[in-house]
Amino acid sequence: MIRRLLLALLVLPTVLGAQQRRDEVRPYPGSFNWQFLGRHNEAARLFNAFDYGHAILYERLLTMPLEGAKTALARDYDFLVGDLLVKPPRFAIPEEAIEPTYAKVAWRAKVTFDWAHILHRQIYDAYADPRLTPAARDALIERITDYYLEETRYALPTVPKSMALMDEQPFSQIFRREVPQFNGLIWSYHWLQIGLYEAFLTDDDRSNDAAAVRQVAARWRAMVQGAPAGYPSVMPMAPAVAPRFTKAHPRAAAIFDNLHMLHDIISDILASPTIPRAGKGAEIQRQLDLMQDPTRDLMGAEHWWMMGDMMGGVGKMGGVAGGP
Numbered sequence: 001m002i003r004r005l006l007l008a009l010l011v012l013p014t015v016l017g018a019q020q021r022r023d024e025v026r027p028y029p030g031s032f033n034w035q036f037l038g039r040h041n042e043a044a045r046l047f048n049a050f051d052y053g054h055a056i057l058y059e060r061l062l063t064m065p066l067e068g069a070k071t072a073l074a075r076d077y078d079f080l081v082g083d084l085l086v087k088p089p090r091f092a093i094p095e096e097a098i099e100p101t102y103a104k105v106a107w108r109a110k111v112t113f114d115w116a117h118i119l120h121r122q123i124y125d126a127y128a129d130p131r132l133t134p135a136a137r138d139a140l141i142e143r144i145t146d147y148y149l150e151e152t153r154y155a156l157p158t159v160p161k162s163m164a165l166m167d168e169q170p171f172s173q174i175f176r177r178e179v180p181q182f183n184g185l186i187w188s189y190h191w192l193q194i195g196l197y198e199a200f201l202t203d204d205d206r207s208n209d210a211a212a213v214r215q216v217a218a219r220w221r222a223m224v225q226g227a228p229a230g231y232p233s234v235m236p237m238a239p240a241v242a243p244r245f246t247k248a249h250p251r252a253a254a255i256f257d258n259l260h261m262l263h264d265i266i267s268d269i270l271a272s273p274t275i276p277r278a279g280k281g282a283e284i285q286r287q288l289d290l291m292q293d294p295t296r297d298l299m300g301a302e303h304w305w306m307m308g309d310m311m312g313g314v315g316k317m318g319g320v321a322g323g324p
């Protein structure tokens with residue numbers, strides 16, 4: 001019954017966005033689906049709140065001048081931290097209802113995020129399914145990743161893209177400079193999204209999983225309660241925050257780092273006063289083309305693994321998840 005309700009709610013965005021939605025992305029099928037929500041409900045529900053945070057952020061930045069957006073986002077931040085993240089919604093939020101303008105202007109980016117978030121969720125589900133041996137689970141995660149990549153229009157590359165895309169373009173870094181508190185919250189989301197995998201990899205005893213997941217989620221809560229000092233001060237990256245997961249599934253880990261970088265790039269484009277509103281959609285398209293191209297603007301694997309140290313230590317990224 002609960003699952004049926006959930007599916008009905010997940011269909012809702014499709015109905016709301018029926019006019020624009022030409023492309024459907026469907027999760028990889030299998031009985032592992034929704035294991036994470038069923039077994040680690042508290043942590044899983046947080047992601048519904050995270051989706052709301054991303055959606056409201058983009059809508060504000062796109063539809064308001066930066067100063068007005070900053071005022072609105074300060075209120076949104078208080079609502080998120082004081083309310084939504086304390087009692088996260090049971091069901092996925094129909095994002096198009098929260099970000100109608102953004103969804104029209106940046107449809108391809110929206111589906112790119114949706115598709116990567118489905119990959120995130122399905123990999124949590126694979127980890128949470130107690131019926132799978134570690135070998136079967138790892139093979140499943142690779143199959144889910146292959147399936148994700150088949151959707152070539154929306155898939156992000158399996159090689160880590162250069163940080164220059166995020167940090168060194170004319171519009172770069174404006175969001176984190178102008179709206180640091182909200183940016184810290186977003187980076188904390190990204191820490192948890194990638195760090196949660198590590199909870200399943202601290203040992204082979206599956207009966208410890210629930211406690212490990214709670215522990216990683218509690219560390220995330222402490223970050224938010226200790227804001228702004230508790231937030232990551234540089235973007236959390238997979239090899240530093242989730243080294244076991246990154247070793248086991250380097251393709252998925254690179255996809256997620258690229259996803260998180262793309263989140264920041266789009267925040268900056270939307271916040272940048274030098275890109276007129278009428279030009280934001282085209283700039284986002286251009287950045288998607290750059291981000292999806294697996295042949296240019298790359299970071300070597302060795303460099304990727306050293307990012308934590310190069311940025312001043314993994315502590316600045318929120319620390320290694322699952323560790324002491």
Ligand SMILES: [Cu+2]
Nearest residue numbers: 189190260263
């Ligand atoms: Cu994200």
